[in-house]
Amino acid sequence: MSHKLGADDHFSLSVEALARVEGEGALHVTVDGGEVTDVRLAIYEPPRFFEAFLRGRGHAEPVDITARICGICPVAYQMSAVHAIEDACGVTADGPIRELRRLLYCGEWIESHVLHVALLHAPDFLGYDSAVHMAAHHRDLVELALRLKKAGNQIVDLVGGRPIHPVNVRLGGFYRTPTRAELSTLTDPLRRGRDDALTLLSTVSTFDIPAAEMDYELVSLRHPGEYPMNEGRLVSTAGLDIAAREFLDHVEEIHVPHSTALHGRMVERGPYLVGPLARYRLNHDRLPPAVQQAATDAGLGPDYRNVFGSILVRCVEILYAFEEALRIVADYRPPDRPYVDVPARAGEGHACTEAPRGVLYHRYRLDAAGTLTDARIIPPTAQNQPSIEADLRRLVQSNLDLDHDTLRHRCEQLIRSYDPCISCATHFLDLRITRT
């Protein structure tokens, strides 16, 4: 039963187990005398201690081990791991290997974004409990989504060996690189996917999307020539412009009692946001004209800031990933060797790459034999958690006149707008507050 809330009410709103998010979390909001006094996105996913057991492993191992932090975005973990360890060893893999890594990432962006947009998030806008329920009345949309997702998985399957926890990624490149003929088998599914992605974008642009402008700092990679995936400097709407190795000089982490994920904050500035909204806003000029035009047609300007509209930005990135994958497939020439050697040396390496959910930071320290002495991993959802809570607080405060069930649903919808990956966020980080 629902009821309207008066200004004097003391009440609490709880969602004990959030559905359609990756991992286990809950939401608790307390309102007292018309004021929101407490908002907690509680993460109770049990910790798995990756940073602890990585110590003592060989420098080639984080590629496979850290993939297991997240079954939704294993490629992101593999990419941040290889780049951070290659950084420690002073090696750069270029040419076709660099392109194949980018192609692999396109595949993961597609499958992860489509999973979220169509199977987890769209049911909120169309009023269903799940994509399976939605399929009863929107069969075409669900079939379109499954076809798109399959095309993304086909890329990861071919380049990586399998869609979840790919086996073909190694330090310096790949165990085996595809021939031109093998890679060209992707051309037809990718062309179809590009058309389907346009259809998805225009379908989603007809959804009734609530408005909520955000005003916090947006952070993403930026590269001189391309929409960012594996390389670039970390920039923000507040003027941040740093290399990956400076990340911990600017970001601090707080351990709060209600979460097994640490909260990330900009030193002296507070909460910030990573992910598709940040990437799009900071890199709109790096999108090809056709993708920019499709975004404009869907009602997205270059400075789009509506949190609830992140679903639209994901659709734009899906389209971009198809365009980019087609370019890479068309230009591909196999490398002479599938990988470059990455001899171990003592040192420290850092990398940020753009996981589907935003900046994923890895840092490793190695001894001369290549044994890991320290590992540090900061996933996007941990960085976004304070912003999510701040937005929930604002949302509840300005919607106290809504009935309980509507307000709870709106909160859940807001949380899903961030596509939080709770499995990623929970694996734990040590707290070391670094100040500049």
Add this chain to the structure above:
Amino acid sequence: MTGSARPTLAVWKFASCDGCQLSLLDCEDELLAVADRVQIAYFLEASSATVAGPYDLSLVEGSVTTAADAERIREVRRLSRRLVTIGACATAGGIQALRNFADVAEFQAAVYARPDYIHTLAHSTAISEHVPVDFELRGCPIDRGQLLEVICAFLADRPPRISAASVCTECKRRGNPCVMVAHGTPCLGPVTHAGCGALCPTYHRGCYGCFGPMETPNTASLSRQWLALGATEADLLRVLRTFNANAPEFRAESELHVATERA
């Protein structure tokens, strides 16, 4: 079958990466057909609608790492006519079972600012250590085709057709040259459970054992062969202690290489 006559399926998550339950959503060509044949009654990652148990078939992902989860798995078992574990975490404790060989308090202190906020058990354990299990599906992650076979088999009340032989049998079937014999690449294939389709050797890489031990593996012989190919005791220890470290056969063999290393 129609309406309420459809059998009910539930998907449960314990400590894991979500990858094995995602494999169900990755069955892009079959998902809607599966949903026509079974009622997806509890699958929190995919649906906010939940139907109360009991359930005809429960798929359980993840290992038990907290006292609360040790209680919860008993409740899941009580609600489930058939219970199938999916993946290395649920079947052998997963990568997080590396804590079983270490001091978990030290792990907590190393990675958490406030270890007192964290409640965790000293060991990560397989579901079968807590409740009876009807079938264990291997893999880190599981194979989609095998997942569909298991669902179909249990709905038809027949045993799943899943081979417990080694990865070598799949390599031979694919016509792969043996990476150990032809290239001298150390490979866990001879002692590892089939199911992936010999993926790593097909990509010119040695198997790293993500499906766990096969039925009656000859791990002693394999270790001798690795050492003959130039692998070290430390290499053996690491490869056995990765995604299926707490599987009894891998655990027992790995302990021999700790001793050798210290001697």
